[in-house]
Amino acid sequence: MNNDKTTEQSLIILGMAAEKGRWLFVLVGLLINVCLGSIYAFSVFRKPLEGLWDITSNQSGYPFMIFLAVFAIVMPLAGNLIAQWGPRKTTMLGGMLVGMGWITASFSPDIFILTLLYGVIGGAGVGIVYGCPIAVVAKWFPQKSGLAIGLTVMGFGISALITAPLMKALIGNPDIGIMNTFLYSGIAFGVIITLLAQLLSFPPAEWMPAGSETTATAVRPALSLTRQEMLNTSSFYALWATYTIGCLAGLMAIGIASPVGTEIARLDATTAALAVSLFAVFNGLGRPIFGAITDKLGPKHTAILSFTLIVAASLLMFFFGQENAMLYVVAFCLLWMCLGGWLALAPTSTGIFFGKQYYAQNYGIVYTAYGAGAILGTLISGNIKDITGSYLGAFPIVTGLALLGMIIAAIGLNPVKRQ
Template sequence: MNARLSPGIKTLIGTVLAQFALGSVYTWSLFNAPLAAQLDEPVSQVAFTFGIMTLALALASSVSGHLQARFGVRRVTIGAGILLGASLALTSVVSQLWLLYLTAGLLIGLADGTGYLMTLSNCVRFFPKNKGLASACAIGAYGLGSLGFKYINLYFLAAGGAALSFQMWAVLACVMVVIGGALMHDAPQQKAATNASEADAPADYTLSQCFKTPQFWLLATVFVTICMSGLYVIGVAKDVGELYVHLDAATAAEAVAIIALANLGGRLVLGVLSDRMARSKVVGLALLVCAAGVGMLRFMPLDQYSFYLSVACVAFSFGGAITVFPTLMSDYFGMNHLSQNYGFMYLGFGVGSFMGSVIAALFGGFVAAFSVMLVMITISLCIAFTIHSPKHNQEKIKHHWQLESSTS
């Protein structure tokens, strides 16, 4: 049966399998308390591991397209899976905090980032007419992986502690990513437009060409805003519930499951919607939902259910916008350099993940962070609803096509 599947379908199946395993890193908060006790370190110091992981993930994502161009998606994905498994296995035996930062922070982040964005971009390029749906399937699997592995890791934590959980996580994640990588094919180069009827097709911008367009930097502003709002609220939701809304620990912790489901819902709903309307407007819609959620957190007296609704809005927005952004980038800057172009844009994921925490630390906690978020969301809304694709000189592009044709 496998032989009868097209390369695109096999790649989609492999991408979904790998993305599910790669999304497991978002269960990290389950390990903060056990590792703090094991290493005799404050929970805050152990929790910093996730910040290192997120930054390493973003950095690896920014160069994964170059690795694919040199070695191919299959080899790089399999390598990422092996590194992920080895890093998790090493984490099971760490005895010092700096080793935890190295194995769980740096190495797991590098492995996860290398596989995540490259496999997503490669998969989307197989389905130029259904980019939103393909992106929703892949990134939806990434979000679902955090939910699925939550229960897997909780089971092994209860059965044998952190060491056993990391070991089983290592085996499962490595096998899934390696099998997924083995199914993948490199997406073919998209055919350049060659006649007037194709004049509206986006030019294929290289990364250096993207840097010269204002649209790239405007989209980067929107992306950082989305990541800052989503990652900060997701990361401190339980603390907000306890310290800001004054819920008990168990009630506040339920926000974690609600966030996971809302995140997945955003990825599926807005990913599919992005094939039916302008993707910049879909991002604008996501920002409106985010503004509603952050506005509730900032200005409303919250109870249990309004708190759940507010964090669900932010998670829905974050998941949906992250899903739409790769295809939006391909609309504006072409498909053939998507891995490199979106890879650089994805550095905003790492920047955004730190901005919320830094703002909260410098200016007085949750309220200050929520206030700055609302200002940035307002700016990003204006960008999302007014931005247009880059203007390009059709004669120069046609001349480029002619040169390419004459040399090929």
Template sequence: MLSAFDRERSVAPPGFSRWLIPPAALAVHLCIGQAYATSVYKNSLVKHFDASQTEIGIVFSIAIVMLGLSAAVGGTWVERNGPRKAMFVAASFWATGFLVGALGIATSQLWLLYLGYGVIGGIGLGIGYISPVSTLIKWFPDRPGLATGLAIMGFGGGALVASPLSRQLLGLYDSGYDSSVASSTASGNALVLLFLTLGIGYFVIMMFGVANIRVPAEGWKPDGWDPASVKAKPLVTTASVSAANAIKTRSFWLLWVVLFCNVTAGIGILEQASPMIQDFFREAGGKSTVAVTAAAGFVGVLSLFNMAGRFAWSSTSDLIGRKPIYMVYLGVGMVLYFLLAIAGHSATALFVLLAGVILSFYGGGFATVPAYLRDLFGTYQVGAIHGRLLTAWSAAGVAGPLIVNSFLDAQGKPGTLTAEAYRPALFTMVGVLAVGFIANLLIRPVPEQYHEPATPAEKEVAA
């Protein structure tokens, strides 16, 4: 049955518009972006399973670790089989993860939630995340940053859809649940119905992407675009590097460090977003009841910055280059983290602005890295290389919360701390970004010894 999704059956016919590809990619990324909305029902799961915050939080950590591992292991398979089959497999795993998770909630078996949403759903996350990326880059060789930004923007914005939708569904399935009350929790039955609804609904939406995705015909290029112009840009190659060779290069591992540092610093904000704004708002003179409301709105604002940064900054990278844009992410990020630590508590608006720009860099880093890989290694197996690089996300998903929580646990309970208590963690993030900044400066073009033999078409371009 899967042969219906083979690459050769998804080649675009003559006259096909490449602008139909980003919506197909968005259909997948908006769905898997739900992973950022798990906090909506976290307290309800804690109550239902009579578990700790940490025990429930592990579900998200497992999903992120599996995202990186499945992307790394499955990247070459995705390249070989094409985006249509990969997106179908991703939709199947993602939906199945919700269904198995629903079974775990219905039977009060926490391990089934780990297996479902964490392991099975996490595999769907990883395959779904990378499946449209290399296709987008091949459709938009003239503007790879814009193309990947359009799709990966959906992953950052997935929570904007999933958060209010989940609250509305929980309220529909449980009349006693009030989404406007922070302490309100939904029943186990409502959680089961929520997971079933999301699993089925997301599968249907992702199948829209499966039906509409296409790969360009051999030798296709945009009207008016000259492949020879690629050579005029620093760090951009017209050669091809395989995934196996890419991981042997110094540039790959330097970029791994860059992504790890950028993501670790971003998660430093995401991990404590709600309690941090409450603590800073209270210290700035706000009332505690207003602080809770401000925290809820602040998380939504961060999602907007995260989503907008993925498109705006990655598009900007097409103009100024990938290496310079990462110098902005990491260098300006250091300054912003420093200002957040010493002055963020002085005014709520200043705190929100600083944190928002930091999160826009976090999102921009994700959206720009596929184009950076394309510049360094070519389009040959860029999806597989991207999958291997995403192990940096898995590592950062563990390191970021660990760094922040280890500092805060020594200071007291989040939600009752002062701005001074957050400073050690924030200053540590300045150091993390500094490491990434240096790594980015050291990135150089990939040596020719790692290039694949040139095809006749590539030799013609070179000539």
């Protein structure tokens, strides 16, 4: 009898420790994402590389585009690795590849080898690691996981604010230069990710947070669908389509943020650059904000709210944005925040609709929507001015996409019904 009581007390103590300690996984995930998100700082390398190898601005963007493409392609494959190996070993593998990508890039003789080494190896590494902290946090927060996931992925959004100035300083140091910056960054990222990986683990199979017994029936996913079962639902395709549109619309706006600031809002180049830094903060904050909103309102209403804000910001810019610096700042803060929001809304919705048991595999497939949106958004935004004669021509397109997303969300973002 005493042994039973001792065991019960031990379980209670362990449960309380796990309840408090699970926020550590959010912090670890955020720090890992700061390392992974350094891809968003790649722009600081472009001008120096153009001068080093006498290449065009288009060519200097090859490593960035290939990196994002490989990242999106590898994500679905990494879901199976997480299920088989666990988050620690999978993160270690990805972290080593991230480090190798940056380190080997430092020995590149031209932009094409750099694209291959940095874009393919580094992009694959990020694709393997990215889903690990999200999957861990999703399982440690089986209910109301939006805020926790949002804080975890916030690191990716704010990374450039931290890494870009550091890398720029290293590149500008005559004793270090461009290629050694790749080398030192790779060593740092490889070591940091590998060390942080040791802290990642899933909760015990039967663990549930305190108090979940009273609320589980209301908020726990009714189903735990495998990847194939998920692909047979209409909710998956609605989520994939709205995620793609949310990313496409947001990235189109992001792609023209700086030139719109100088050419439409009439800001000087320095002020426009400061404004973009502010937008990046909102991009990072959008993740925990929309994650928390998803916890409160659910995927459908949160998606509709996001698209409503995108429509409002786009229409305000189109009709009243000419030479209006304040409106420009407000509108683009909203657009960047909504883009960041989808990076929390989509993974949270994946858990709500399809359950947490096969979360890593399922979100790997859902995440391909980001890759599609990133590629389409980047390509379209680059041609907007040529087609319309003005960057203002982007905003009706963004508005139309957001309205389409609103319709898809209203009709299709519904909980999966048990057959």
